[in-house]
Amino acid sequence: MMRNARVSSKKSSLLSLTLYTILLFGVSIFIFLLYSKDFLEDEQNPLLSIDLQSSSSSNLHHQSEQMTSPETVNFVDEKLWTSTLSGGLRPCVKPTAKYKAAQESNRYMTVKCNGGLNQMRTGIADMVAVARIMNATLVIPNLDKRSFWQDSSVFGDIFDELHFMRGLRQDVRIVKELPRELESVPRARKHFGSWSGMSYYENMTHLWREYQVIHVAKSDSRLANNDLPLDIQRLRCRVLYDALRFSPPIEVLGKRLVERLRLRGDLYIALHLRYEKDMLAFTGCTYGLSDAESEELRILREVGIFIKALGYPQSTTIYIAAGEIYGGAKRLSELTLRFPNVVFKETLATRDELEAFSHHATQTAAIDYIISVESDVFIPSHSGNMARAVEGHRRFLEHRKTITPDRKGLIHVFDKLDSGQLEEGPSLSNVVKRMHKNRSGPPPGIKGRARFRYEESFYQNPFPECICNS
Template sequence: MVIASRNARKEWGYVLVTCSHGPHQHRFQIADAVIVARQLGATLVMPTIKEGLTEPISKFDDIYNVKHFIATLEGVVRIVGRLPEDLRNVNHTSVELPHKITKAEIDNKIRPIFVKSSVIVLNKFLLSMKDVKDERDPEIEAIRCLVQYKALQFQPQIEKLGNRLNNRMKEAAQSLGGKYVAVDYRSTDKACGQRTDNVFTMPKGCLSPLDLGLLLQSHGFARETAIYLTQTRLDESFDPLLKLYPIVITKEYSMPFNEENQFLYSGMTQFELAIDFYICSHSDVLVPIHSSTFYTALAGERIKQGFTHMLVPRLLRIAREAPEATSLTLGVPRIVTKRLHPAYSCLCEQGMSKALALVPSSPTSR
């Protein structure tokens, strides 16, 4: 199946995109930006990255491999490093983008704006729970697969550091005969659980450091288990966890001194999130404390790498006389056991080959 030459006309106009909230969100945001630019027949300007209001805007190549990104999307969308000089100081129209945008939404909502301004900025991505099963378009799905599971590759320095930290974790675990577990846990998750006789209830769905330790212990993780926490650094509140699991490692503890200033104290959260994403996608076991886009993106990356050993918290009722009371256990996610994650359809030999066949292999086919 070949895409029709509806975009054979000369390309005009530009789409800018500012990504935010870490690599797990970038995958969805950039995929939508590529889809929008392609549908409009526009040129995509190399994405920029923004985290908090007080943080500087990062260049795309601070986090990602630019050459790989451009080469992977050759023939899908035209990409330039920056706007032409005569357009840089012009006010550009900001556009809100629904989650998993469709061609109809692009044509009906975005194209009229684009026609008037010829330069639009995508910097407001609206998450939603809409079901798009009946709206799936083979071309769009192919592009999503291409961006999320092939085009976005971390720049070499981040991969090198991630591999170094990953190897340290494996060595720490193997030296004591234990496993290496990455736990997506940050300080905002603390002090919500209530324990009684080593059984903890989860009225608010979050864990204290001690409850995290008890959860891992209840699932059979030995004291010798090496744990990587996405928490940047430990304080005294983590002492109860350390009594149960003394090998708890964070970025601050494990990062080489000469790279701390560059990655931990640069004032740019994106570096820390990229390192967390890389390590969590390569660990022996992943335990995500919350169901989130971070976990969803991580699960896809782990499925791609073949690291499907993931355990997710599950709430269970613990007393008939108190039906509202729940305890937490760990279980293999249904997205793995039932192969429900989109990565499976993207990466299966037949599915990926069919999907990518819908994407032209050279710019001349546009």
């Protein structure tokens, strides 16, 4: 009897344990299904599954970190803002193993830079390379004060002089001034030949037999684009993209204005317009519309149609990288009609912030340069020195997107618009997109020894000498 009671008690305990286990398993299954339902819903909802970090790795440099909500990211068309050439490329400017540090030299080279900001920048880079080839000590260059711009700026007003000297101390010896004992000695005054190669400058070293100082009257385009040693090409890149840093006041204001542009809409286009008085002066235009001026004005009026046809939304922020537009704001009415968020330095900066630069065209151009290099998309309306320099710098910085308009092709398109053969809308957009599908990469250039004057500028496309595959 006692044994039967014990057996019955054990069965009862076992049954209770079994029921408790089944209950616990059921609760676990319910919780699992509940969380699985939420997980599946999240997977099906693209707004909740966007990863801001991975979005930034697609070379939308800056913008993903700045966007405040997943909804903002969802409406960004990455094809409009990213270059197809950015993957797997990086800057590479370190000297090769055979490159030797600069040696002391009692031979000096003085330089008179000519042209505007970007002519001077590339000219200075050329002259550093020439000083290296000829084993000369380079005196800080004098800047052009007699050109159209009539700018009284000296080297230190535009560039960080100390950084320039320190940054290149392994490459070339640089001094601020010619030693006093050499100021009155005879100098070899040279107009070095344009697009000259290594052998030309190696031959020029014969001047050291008679002179201790060589004065270079012009600095622009003194070196060939091609057939130069890799170390010389990389030196030019180190000068242009590192040593020639703008002066602290310019750098500070430029970066501050970039931040203000980001606050306006995260992504922005820098549109470089060449419809300024200096451009018209160089083409011989007068205040009456000449044929050349009329054609430039036509391109200027149609640029809004062009950007819209590429697919950029009306809300896009467009920064005008230019000096004072000839003819004033009315010249931009067609653009602002389609893109109301058009901004200038004057609308981003206060009057006090701009006051120090207001009478120095090269310094204000430097501010435009910074904003253009940092932009998400750069579009030059005219292939001038600024356009080529910014394009090359952006290629150096992971091939940031640059769209160079097919001016000849667009003229035919605009003719059809004027004649009614084509209308704004999907058909125009398809035509323009097809024309510019492959125009954000390096332009085709003549290679080899035939590449001299008519080839693409090395500073417009420093690939492959200064840009390597990862």
